[in-house]
Amino acid sequence: MPHSQHNEDAPATGGLDAPATLLADSLEKPLHDDRDYRVVRLGNELEALLVHDPETDKASAALD
Numbered sequence: 001m002p003h004s005q006h007n008e009d010a011p012a013t014g015g016l017d018a019p020a021t022l023l024a025d026s027l028e029k030p031l032h033d034d035r036d037y038r039v040v041r042l043g044n045e046l047e048a049l050l051v052h053d054p055e056t057d058k059a060s061a062a063l064d
Contacts, residue, residue, distance in 0.1 A: 019043045 024039040036052040 023047065 020043065021041045022038065023041055025037075027037040027039070029035070029037065034054055038050040039047060040050060041047050
């Protein structure tokens with residue numbers, strides 16, 4: 001989604017039925033970092049870091 005269409009009030013569930021809890025939406029970052037970061041806890045207790053980068057057209061995911 002282009003940054004200009006990014007909705008700050010969008011539900012953390014992404015339209016799914018599984019509940020998600022917003023844990024953090026303003027992380028400490030360098031001044032010139034244009035990305036938006038959020039940490040959510042999903043219904044299965046998994047914590048996820050969500051990153052929105054207005055400069056990229058790629059998507060990715062990683063598990064550790």
